[in-house]
Amino acid sequence: MRRLMIWNGGSGKAVAFQRLLDQDRICDATQLYELTRDGDLKARIAEAVEDGCEVVLAAGGDGTVNAVVNALMHIETARRPRLAILPLGTANDFAATLTLPDDVGRAFELSNTNQFLPMDVVKIHAHNFQRYFANI
DSSP, rough: OEEEEEEEESSSSSSHHHHHHHTOOOOOEEEEEEEEESOOOOHHHHHHHHTTTOOEEEEESSSHHHHHHHHTTTOOGGGGEEEEEEESSSSSSHHHHTTOOSHHHHHHHHHHTTTOOOOOOOOEETTEEEESSSOO
């Protein structure tokens, strides 16, 4: 399964994520992309979809998940990859709502099981402003 992992190096558990990298637990079918303020997340995801990406893994906190959800919603429904979450933030409210493990290694293993649940995404549109929200 081809995956794109978008990770936030400034998240609360970035050190635990670095251990996953150091242990070579990230497979070759997974592309890594570090989330930055200057990066074009929508373009990166669109490029990954063109390369056959099936899953986008948001590795960070609630803000990272929100950014990834907003970028994913710009991909047409039939081609949109599924979202997986690796909770690396401080609070991880959305991941807790989904009962994802707080342990980074266990959460990563769960993301490899191909078990996905449907989720609602809210679209807010007002005065030239459009955003999507899965949680907050």
